[in-house]
Amino acid sequence: MTVLSVTRQDISSFTESDIADLAKRLEQDDYTNPFEALNDWHLLRAIAFQREELAEPYLYLLDIEAYDEA
Template identity: 80%
Template sequence: MTTLTLSRQDISRMTAQDVANLAGRLEQDDYINPFEALQDWHILRAIAFQREELAEPYLYLLDIEAYDEA
């Protein structure tokens, strides 16, 4: 399976279909090694911070929990 390496500008140009493809790879979890999965996970995480509207349907893949720092 092929993973992506993206810059901040690349993320700004991503479409909903691009993010769906990325999430699909993460859901299938069919990677040659765990580092490829981790790379895709970090890309999805970056998308969630920069373009939340695209990553919102796939936030369950990130397993991010809200917490109170107080």
């Protein structure tokens, strides 16, 4: 499944195990091309926005920093 085809409904069906597998792939960073890694990163980011409780242990993989836009 590509990130572009992931819907809110799809994300609601993810389990803790699915997220752990996703995080493991990101941690190992053993992809055949950079777009696979980017897809996984965007998927984890989408999950973090929609199901924060599942992504919370892996937020360090997103490397999101708070900043002030004002």
